[in-house]
Amino acid sequence: MRVHSLGYLVVSSTDVAAWRTFGTDVLGLMPGRQDDERELWLRTDERCQRVVVEAADVDEVHAIGWELCNDLDLEGLLATFDEQGIAWERPDGLAARRGVEDLVRVTDPAGYVLEFFWGMQVDPSGFASPAGVSGFVTGRSGLGHVVLASAPFEESDAFYRRTLEFGLTDFAVMDGVRAHFLHTNQRHHSLALIGAPKDAWFVRGGLIHLMVQLNTLTDVGRALGRAEAAGCSFFETIGEHANDRMTSFYVNSPAGFPIEVGAGAIDIDPEGWTAVNLPAPDEWGHKILGAEQ
Ligand SMILES: [Fe+2]
Known part of the structure; x- marks a missing residue:
């Protein structure tokens, strides 16, 4: 498999506060280190984020993050994209904004923005659900x-x-x-x-x-x-x-x-x-x- 797993979801939101309440109180997700009116990270495990909510003028999915095991797997994927003429980009600063080591973006045939990444940061605070969920399977x-x-x-x-x-x-x-x-x-x-x-x-x-x-x-x-x-x-x-x-x-x-x-x-x-x-x-x-x- 080229892709290891679903890594994260990025959502555009007109109401980041509503996502904070829904994510923490209802779903039991843990807020991450980005937690203000512009951007909210929500966590399900030791990773620094699993859902990113970004302030916007629309409410919709913004990007889907797919995790690769390491840098070599991402290199291999980019070689395949080049061979097949699939356009990709590496937006300046986006990897750091997502808390990952490297990231490239591709748009799929239906128009979904995909972010292929490796090397996500682990949050040193550990994971504890604010709603008492015993844990998420990740x-x-x-x-x-x-x-x-x-x-x-x-x-x-x-x-x-x-x-x-x-x-x-x-x-x-x-x-x-x-x-x-x-x-x-x-x-x-x-x-x-x-x-x-x-x-x-x-x-x-x-x-x-x-x-x-x-x-x-x-x-x-x-x-x-x-x-x-x-x-x-x-x-x-x-x-x-x-x-x-x-x-x-x-x-x-x-x-x-x-x-x-x-x-x-x-x-x-x-x-x-x-x-x-x-x-x-x-x-x-x-x-x-x-x-x-
Ligand atoms: Fe389902």
């Missing part, structure tokens, strides 16, 4: 997963699977829409591509969702209670996915797109995995509420 599995509105689907799929060498875990056609679930490590999927445009009804703030995985089902239940108590709106009720077997709920973030909060997902063996067709997305639950709100 490490070898990365931050979690993102689900993208990936029209044009064929081009997006070729970019992630042929150029970036993400592995196909499973696939489905749901209500006529194609979905590919892709892995870069033992996490069942770090990325899902949905063959829909960004103006589809289930896309808000440019993203379909971000998933973070908690250590235990008790953590998920407590997070659901905090979200209800805070008056959050939900995109889907709690349920269990058929593919990664995650039990999760979907709470709407201040950017509009939901955050899937779950636990209990299976790990896969990325070397020996064979792709399967899995047409039914859920074992139980996950009633969609988003269209009603």
Whole structure:
């Protein structure tokens, strides 16, 4: 695999304070060293940031950070981009602003800004959730997963699977829409591509969702209670996915797109995995509420 894992998400926000409250009180993320009205870092582990919220005049996903193991892997990726004529840039000072050693930017076929990086700083203060979450599953599995509105689907799929060498875990056609679930490590999927445009009804703030995985089902239940108590709106009720077997709920973030909060997902063996067709997305639950709100 060229890419190790999902590293971070960068969000543009008209209300950084709302993200601080939502991120810490509801999700249980820990504020990082950037914590003011212009920029907020939120942490799920020992890393200095996992979600970056930047003040802006729009509420939407700004960039998706993909982590590589080291400088040589990034060099190899850039050589591939050059061979394939894929444009990349290394914006001045951006690596330092993200707390990483080096970073390059690419735009994917659907228009998402990707930041490929290595060498993120560890925050010496350690990790303690302000809401008492026992912990987030990261490490070898990365931050979690993102689900993208990936029209044009064929081009997006070729970019992630042929150029970036993400592995196909499973696939489905749901209500006529194609979905590919892709892995870069033992996490069942770090990325899902949905063959829909960004103006589809289930896309808000440019993203379909971000998933973070908690250590235990008790953590998920407590997070659901905090979200209800805070008056959050939900995109889907709690349920269990058929593919990664995650039990999760979907709470709407201040950017509009939901955050899937779950636990209990299976790990896969990325070397020996064979792709399967899995047409039914859920074992139980996950009633969609988003269209009603
Ligand atoms: Fe998900």
